[in-house]
Amino acid sequence: MQLLKSETKKNSILPLLAVGTFGLHLLTLLLLMFHGSMLELLNRRLTPRSLVQLVNGNAITVDPKSSAERYPETIRRFVGETMTLMLTWSSQQPPAAIWESSSSLLASNLQSKFLTEINNLNLTQQFGNTNRSGEHIFIVERISQPTPIGEGKWQVEMLAHQLIFNNSDNLGRSIPFNKQILVQAIDESAISLPNTPLPWHLAAYRLGEARLEIYNICDIEDKNCSTKSN
Known part of the structure; x- marks a missing residue:
């Protein structure tokens, strides 16, 4: 009788563990997606301007242009x-x-x-x-x-x-x-x-x-x- 109760209790815990594991994986995935979007946003903020040193000694910052764009x-x-x-x-x-x-x-x-x-x-x-x-x-x-x-x-x-x-x-x-x-x-x-x-x-x-x-x-x-x- 004791063994039957132990098996029943074990069987009831397994679905909870499965649900908990799935939830943990889902949370990890959401965190990775959030971090990825934050890194992309940070990259856009950090790279819009580049340092250019001119021949006359001056230095300026400029926006990057794609290969098909020119000022x-x-x-x-x-x-x-x-x-x-x-x-x-x-x-x-x-x-x-x-x-x-x-x-x-x-x-x-x-x-x-x-x-x-x-x-x-x-x-x-x-x-x-x-x-x-x-x-x-x-x-x-x-x-x-x-x-x-x-x-x-x-x-x-x-x-x-x-x-x-x-x-x-x-x-x-x-x-x-x-x-x-x-x-x-x-x-x-x-x-x-x-x-x-x-x-x-x-x-x-x-x-x-x-x-x-x-x-x-x-x-x-x-x-x-x-x-x-x-």
Whole structure:
């Protein structure tokens, strides 16, 4: 009789233990989920700003951007400085050398088109002439704020001139360069430094660090620029 009571008592405890164990596991799972959500929230709060040290010695904090996002000023500076580098030449800064070092800032299917356009700007002196006298100076007058036209793609308008000076024309002449320029984000820069880099190699490399490239250039009045493919 005593044994029967002991077995009955044991059988009544087993369901309680099962329920208690299940409840404990459920509580542990809820705690893990809660801790996970708290860690994710903490991670978002701790990582929205990163320390960036500038060349001039200043330090700033910035918000992180995904690989397809760029700040408007980054896009504007990339466009302005890329065009200035590519279209400013002299006997000490030969156009062919500039093209070789900086052409990778353009999408591969745009390079031949733009090279043809450069030669058309300077019909009397072809681009490949590395011994030309005089100077070509690219002057940017205005670059518009970037307009998003797709995922990681922007459109800007540039008003600029290329000024040409030579020994026979000290006053120089001006060639307008008013264009729509389409820019896109890329995963990795195509610019690499040679073993003994020259100033224009370093300039192109620095521009490539923005991980942007120009993939189309159209006349300022072209209404279909963003829909064209090169």
